[in-house]
Amino acid sequence: MRLLFAGILLGMLMMLPELIQQRNASLRESELVGQLHFTDREGNTSEKPDNQRGTVLVTGSHSPLTEAMVQQAVGKRSDMESGYISIWNWQGLENVTASARGLDSLHHFANSYLVGFQPFETRELWIPLYTLAIRKEYQYDHLQYSGLADIWQTSRQSYYQKRGDCEDHAILLADWLINLGVDARVALGTHKGQGHAWVVAIVNNTEYLLEATSKRRQSGWQAMPLAALAESYDVEFQFNRNYFWAKTSSAPTRNYRGKHWIRKSQFIRG
Template sequence: MRTWLLLSLVTAALMAPHLALKMGGYYDRSPDKTAEMLTAERMTATASGQQHQDSQRGVVRVQGSSEPLTEDFLHRAIATRSEEDSAYVSIWHWRGIREATASARGLDQKHHFANSYLVGFQPFKTRELWVPLYTLATRKEYQYDHLQYAGLADIWQTSRQAFFQKRGDCEDHAILLADWLINLGVDARVAMGTLKGEGHAWVVAIVNNREYLLEATSKRRQSSWQAMPLAALAEGYEVEFQFNRHFFWAKRSKEPTRTYRGNHWVKKSQFIRG
């Protein structure tokens, strides 16, 4: 992810003290003790789900507008742009409402709403909150989209595709991590913004009313995966937007923030899958 392409449609890390992952019925277990279990579960997931196709169709209901933003309209608007321009993430304005939602081109070469990439997928069942991060670190390689997709600037993978595709960049990692955590009952969101001035995507997880910033692209090999950094202590991250399976948020102002809830955030729209 490198930049945002604004489409105006007027006509239409510091580490916090260990977060004990014995929360809401989730229990810790050392990665060393579960390596064989994870390997077996990955093989089962690969055998059962690799060929599954998820529908990403749906509409976006924008706060303050009685007319939904449809995927058909999205595709018609994108078709008027060059291939180079449409390769970027697009932030959409709708009926005079700015920054209503976002879309990006997927592996099928079509634009889809950001929320639709969270397809409700988890590779395998787990009760341990550290397992998704550990799995990403050991299974998926980081690679820029333009190197993987013949020069195209930004291609998104759904959470299911992100698990089975060997390589991906920041939003692919973040989409899989957020979707998996949501399945574990966590309020998890994909955050879009910059890291040290470069376009980036990461995950914010809200657990026990505290916000934690999870760097989904981390490939650390630590003996303990129980520590998660408080979002308020994570330096260099400048968030602009965030989304989960259903909602899309934008900041009220351009002032930087390290908090992901509060009056400085506006819930701009709701994605309704259909």
Template sequence: MRFWLLPACIALVLMAPEVLVRLGQPDSAAEGLVRERMEAALNRQMAVGDSAGDHKDRQRGVVRVSGTGRPLSEDYVQRAVAKRSEAQSAYVSVWNWQGIPEVTASARGLDKKHHFANSYLVGFRPFKTRQLWVPLYTLAIRKKYQRDHLQYAGLSDIWQTSRQAFYQKRGDCEDHAILLADWLIELGIDARVAMGTHKGQGHAWVVAIVDDTEYLLEATSKRRISSWKALPLAALAEDYDVEFQFNRHYFWALKDNKPTRKYRGSHWVKKSQFIRS
């Protein structure tokens, strides 16, 4: 195993060049409707006790690694992490298994335990929508960017599930990306959380595949609705260097260390499948 050190991410204000896929023509009425739905979702979930603090999503599971006969269990990961110091266990870990490198990643959650990266995508949708711009806009108005060490008593990296990321008003790049990707998946989009660096600093973002074209979505962007008219092509997004990507079920790693702006192809290896228990 090895640690994949994810330094504090930077909240990005600008996104990559915008092209091609239209998000619709949101206006002030649409903006108001989104706010109403968001508040209704918050009130409804609080009324039934379904919040980040008291709802227990299923995160446990095993990872089946391609080319091996024995799955990697969460119990094994948690036992290994328990032998580390608190500071060490706060980092994201990328795991080797039975001689195969970089088969999956785990990170410490709000419960202070390590869980597989896939498990943070819990199938949460704050409210129904068919508009692709709505999850981006909701993140922009709902969630404030804050680095983990400022929020969690100096700990370097704590992940929120997609549900927790909606209820928690603050979070860093992983939290934003996890909520955005999970919501887009609920809309029927092939969306993945990408892990790597942006301008040399650890970062996480979302890649969405729409009509066989890859788009890079900066989940931490706090731009407002008036400038959201198109999705940015991943091929034109500069300064993003991806190493891994994952969705609810699979974890991919680059075959080599060559920089790429393509999120599909033979240079990617599907290392493992997460099976929720």
């Protein structure tokens, strides 16, 4: 029993610096109650949102796809239709990128929602997933946004908004892991036949599937499940801050790299 208690105490002491940073981040947030605030990595705050503007360079095309083109096309749709994620074809090339409606009611490229945000510094890869579990409540978009099917939050907005669905969780988790030097991507597809988003993290040349919406409370947060063993996940697309990938066939796969994936486009912010 004494050894067990000592082990628990040692674990708590090892977590203490991380939890102090998390507590300080929460205190900084409490000072900004009443406005949707934006905090950069240096701790500067403002009410100005992140720049999501950008251009997509499509592999195999000499003509870029701009956000203005996307918003013009989406503008011809009804509010209900524009509330869904869009997968775009461009000059005869299929599935070159995706866009989704944000909190500003405009469609932005999927990559642009990863704005380079992390709430606080950490060296432990499991801390972002643990933070999401205790901080953010899962809620379907149509319950939060007057029946609209799919509204995305940027990684910064996702941290400060108390509720969000799968892609909001995945965007924040992937962006935070990228800041830690991990090759992390948001995966889009289905889970048990239902539309879903999750994170794949490539660490030491090994692929791990991270369920960003996990709300587990038990021990073992440091365990990262192998993507190859994750059942019922059928991925179709992946993206990070810079690139968008699509599968070459409709065959299901648990591998997130290889010849069955094509890098369709590159996102240039600005």
